[in-house]
Amino acid sequence: MxxxxxxxxxxxxxxxxxxxxxxxxxxxxxxxxxxxxxxxxxxxxxxxxxxxxxxxxxxxxxxxxxxxxxxTHSRALLDFPDTGDIRADLVTQLGAFVRWLKESGAEGPVSQLVGAAQLDADLARAWSQSYAVPRRDLAAERLRIAQRQGQLRADADLHVIVDQLWGACYHRLLVLKVDFDTSIVERLVDHALYGAAPRAT
Amino acid sequence: MxxxxxxxxxxxxxxxxxxxxxxxxxxxxxxxxxxxxxxxxxxxxxxxxxxxxxxxxxxxxxxxxxxxxxxTHSRALLDFPDTGDIRADLVTQLGAFVRWLKESGAEGPVSQLVGAAQLDADLARAWSQSYAVPRRDLAAERLRIAQRQGQLRADADLHVIVDQLWGACYHRLLVLKVDFDTSIVERLVDHALYGAAPRAT
Known part of the structure; x- marks a missing residue:
């Protein structure tokens, strides 16, 4: 039937x-x-x-x-492109995340969900195990490919890169409570890739 | 009297x-x-x-x-050392923050405060204006000195560096809900300073 x-x-x-x-x-x-x-x-x-x-x-x-x-609603956001250029793919993925937060109205619900999770152990477990950690793993997979291709250092910590891209957005959203938009995306990616110290000459 | x-x-x-x-x-x-x-x-x-x-x-x-x-209780944490070496000072400051969270029992109360702030606009304003943003500004001041001394690139975004250090810790604490300890500190600082891409040779 x-x-x-x-x-x-x-x-x-x-x-x-x-x-x-x-x-x-x-x-x-x-x-x-x-x-x-x-x-x-x-x-x-x-x-x-x-x-x-x-x-x-x-x-x-x-x-x-x-x-x-x-x-369920944000599942499409999980798709991580692989064009062979990790910088471009990070800009695409992180840009989609920031647009989802800032232009699709997800900002409020996401803040409320993560906020409620701090006061509700069941929700915290669901959020972490069903969403946040799997998302991190998916990003790390794409980063691992880039690492094998020599686009990231062999000793780069892939989880730290995730913290420094998505975590930076959550930091502004949840902790600093300051506004931001997609203009932050390339800056975050370049800082994560090239660092803040003067480049070796 | x-x-x-x-x-x-x-x-x-x-x-x-x-x-x-x-x-x-x-x-x-x-x-x-x-x-x-x-x-x-x-x-x-x-x-x-x-x-x-x-x-x-x-x-x-x-x-x-x-x-x-x-x-009031965490005010001592705001002191930002200036030994003239930005890497060392970031490790000291971020290390003190992680110890405060993980070894002084602040982890739970901080999570609960930030969590409650997502559902309470007055608390969000108090947290942001009285704590989180002033803290970021204090860190940015120390970073600015390092930038003037040539220890950071002239075009480095000092707020992004703060996002990538303290924000990374909050990301694990609030969003990923995964454990971490001070072993993360040097890795975070080195990633923020030198990036994840292979260094120019």
Whole structure:
């Protein structure tokens, strides 16, 4: 039976995977539009056309649902280009991240999610294990290729490079609370690649 | 009249500055020992020997009191050495910061303060304007001296260097939620100074 046939059989019969996708889509939409406080089981259930009971069964808290919705919505951001030029690819990837924060309205929800994670161990675990650390690993993979090709030093610490690019953006967003835009991207990448000390002559 | 004479005259008569200092000290002690949730006006007043009414008058919320107590307690951390060697001074300063987080028990309270700041605009303003941005400016001052001395490139972005040192630590603490220790310090400094790309030969 095709998926659309299942849908035609009526709401109550939608396959679980389909309901789950609809719920995550609705939660992500609410999160990006109205912020984390707005992601309640009641509103998400209403907007996804599912039952609140289902949501209670699948997610321990609205925070956990909001986090998973964020991961799902930002998945496209994880794609890391490989044009063979690590500088260009870092500029592309980090630029997409800054645009996602600053131009797609993710800035508020991301701050609220990371903020709530500091006060909620379950959310912290979900955020770290399902999103932040896998993202770092993906970036490190691309950096490792560049390292093998001699575009990064053999003793470069790939995790430190990630800290110095994405971490710098989070630093301004969460800790300094100062504004920034994509004009920061090339500067961050060049500092990470070439450093701040005078180059050897 | 000496300050100690004022104390001898009894609790009710202590000068405001002295009460304020005692309250901040008590709040800082509670914050570092038991975390942010434990910083309530009731407990702080009891531990500082002051009245709850005074605390309500001086601070808009327990969060604001906790933030100011944290700034007061961590003030010593702001001292930035100038031995004439920027690499050594960055290692000293960043090392003190990491030890403060990881060995003096500040890690939890700092996470909770920054976390709460994402959900509380007043706390965010206090944290940013009274602590995070002034700290960045102090670091940038020391970096500027090094830049004038030719130890940093003339076109180096001093704020980016701060992002890539302190921001990297906050990235692991708040976003990645992975453990780290002082072994990260020299690596962060060397990456910030010399970059990850192969050095020109």
């Amino acid at each position: 095709s998926e659309s046939a299942a849908v035609r059989r009526g709401r109550g019969r939608r396959p679980a995977a389909e309901v789950r996708a609809a719920v995550l889509e609705a939660a992500g939409r609410i999160l990006l539009r109205d912020g984390m406080q707005a992601v309640t089981f009641e509103r998400v259930a209403a907007e996804a056309g599912s039952s609140k009971t289902t949501l209670y069964k699948w997610w321990p808290s609205p925070g956990a649902l909001a986090a998973e919705a964020y991961f | 000496s300050e100690s004479a004022a104390v001898r005259r009894g609790r009710g008569r202590r000068p405001a500055a002295e009460v304020r200092a005692a309250v901040l000290e008590a709040a800082g002690r509670i914050l570092l020992r038991d975390g942010m949730q434990a910083v309530t006006f009731e407990r702080v007043a009891a531990e500082a020997g002051s009245s709850k009414t005074t605390l309500y008058k001086w601070w808009p919320s327990p969060g604001a009191l906790a933030a100011e107590a944290y700034f």
